[in-house]
Amino acid sequence: MMPPGNSRRNYAVLAVSIAVAAVFIYAGIDKLRDPLQFADSTAAFAILPAVFINLLVMGLPPFEIASGVLLLAPRTRRVGALAVAVISVMFFTALASALLRGLTLDCGCFGVGAPSRPRMWLELALDVMLFSGAMFVYLRAITRMPAPAP
DSSP: OOOHHHHHHHHHHHHHHHHHHHHHHHHHHHHHHOHHHHHHHHHHTOOSOHHHHHHHHHHHHHHHHHHHHHHHSTTTHHHHHHHHHHHHHHHHHHHHHHHHTTOOOOOOBTBOOOOOHHHHHHHHHHHHHHHHHHHHHHHHOOOOOOOOOO
């Protein structure tokens, strides 16, 4: 029998994993629906050379979906959490850079929207929350190793 605190921790890790996974799976699927719009949003950041935009646009959505799916399985939860943490830092850096350079754009994170600085700040806060959630899962998830053979 598990101590009650450990059980609560496992439920918290599961709940956060499901929430973060849902966000990343949804975002990835949404980007796959309209890759041209996502490419335009990515180009608006003016960070990547044009030659790399298509690579990012075609690679990021499957990576987001895979990261979300990895968060759902206990054995791969920590890997998914680490992937989400890394990609959240990348998103935060890109948005912060755009804000600091005075750009007003639609990040393309969750579909098409009107370019808006308040929305950019909201998405920056969301990146911090996703990173925090991913780090919580990464640090708290239990990895169960098979018992050694007698």
